[in-house]
Amino acid sequence: METVLITGASRGIGLELTNKFLELNYKVIATYRNKPSTELEKLQSNENISLIELEVTDEISINKLKDYLQGIKIDILINNAGIIGPEDQSVEGITRQDWLTTFAINSIAPLMISRAVLNNMESAINPRIITISSQMGAINRDNVGMYAYRSSKVAVNKVMKVLALELKEKSIAVCLIHPGWVKTDMGGENADISATKSASGIVNIAQELTMESSGKFFNWEGNEHVW
Ligand SMILES: NC(=O)c1ccc[n+]([C@@H]2O[C@H](COP(=O)([O-])OP(=O)(O)OC[C@H]3O[C@@H](n4cnc5c(N)ncnc54)[C@H](OP(=O)(O)O)[C@@H]3O)[C@@H](O)[C@H]2O)c1
Structure with a gap:
């Protein structure tokens, strides 16, 4: 039985990923911030789920996750947690601090979490690290505004591309996925x-x-996305 670790599982895409993997009989380690949502809490009736608190930007929280994971094999990590960033992301309105916060969550945390679980992937037969990116981070799409969000997703794309190269020797596959424009709190109705x-x-x-597809950027339908 494979084990998948999903960040930001309280709501939105993370919650649905948790539901899907449980339906398919995976073991799921689902992380939440502060307090699990009622929907996530309800899933605890399934013996294959474990809930653990994780603030992805907090080193102490990541270390607690590492302690919890000792001796547990992780087959798949899904770096899903993310934010859209501040409301005003115009040239005039974006603030340094809001931009930095967006980077901390969307660009830096995925590498920190990946690093935290690498040892747990050593015993997996086909270890995989998947990061939920966005088409808004594609350099080749011409769109305006949303400086913090777009740049944070461009950055995570490059981070994961480099990680894919570095983890080749360990046979850990790494990819990025644009999940579509999705009806969640972030995507809107x-x-x-x-x-x-x-x-x-x-x-x-x-x-x-598999390793053949490592380093690629896909859309949710499995087609390659432009960078
Ligand atoms: N929805 C879309 O159309 C769309 C499009 C492209 C890409 N994406 C990407 O898909 C991913 C999921 O998005 P979504 O639409 O499901 O968003 P969402 O409904 O807003 O959910 C975001 C999740 O991330 C968690 N999170 C945010 N900051 C966190 C932090 N510092 N530490 C731990 N958890 C944190 C949230 O936890 P709390 O519940 O505690 O806030 C929540 O569970 C994101 O990476 C997003 O950028 C979404």
Whole structure:
């Protein structure tokens, strides 16, 4: 039985990923910030889920996760937790601190969490690290505004591309996924697809990811995304 660790599992895409992997009989370690949502808490009736608190920007919290994970094999890590950033992301309005916070969560934390679980992946047969990025971080798409969010996703794309190269020798596959424009608190109700649909696509990619596809950027349907 494979074990998947999902960050930001209280709501949105993270919650649906948790549901999907449980349906498929994976063991799921689902992380939440502060307090699990009622929906996540309800899933505790499933013996295959473990809930653990994780603030992805906090070193103490990451160390607690590391302690908890000692001796546990992790097959798949999904770096899902993320924020859209401050409301005003215009040239005039963006503040240094808000921008830095967005980077801390969206760009830096995924590497810190990946680093924290590397030892747990040593005994996995097909270890995989998946980071939920965004089409908004594609350099080749011409769109304006949203400086903090866009740049944080560009940055995480490069971070994971480098990690993919470095983890080749350990046979750990690393990829990025644009989850679609998804109806969540972040995506809003006018978005294109449900969180369930997005999560199904992400789970398919996670199940099929091998070293041959390491270092790639996919959309939720499994097609390669432009950088
Ligand atoms: N929705 C879209 O259309 C869309 C499009 C492209 C990419 N994405 C990406 O997909 C991922 C999930 O997005 P979503 O739409 O599901 O967003 P969401 O509904 O806003 O949920 C975000 C999740 O991330 C967690 N989180 C945020 N900051 C955290 C922190 N510092 N430490 C720990 N957990 C933290 C939240 O925890 P709390 O519940 O405690 O706040 C929540 O569980 C994100 O990386 C996002 O950038 C989403």
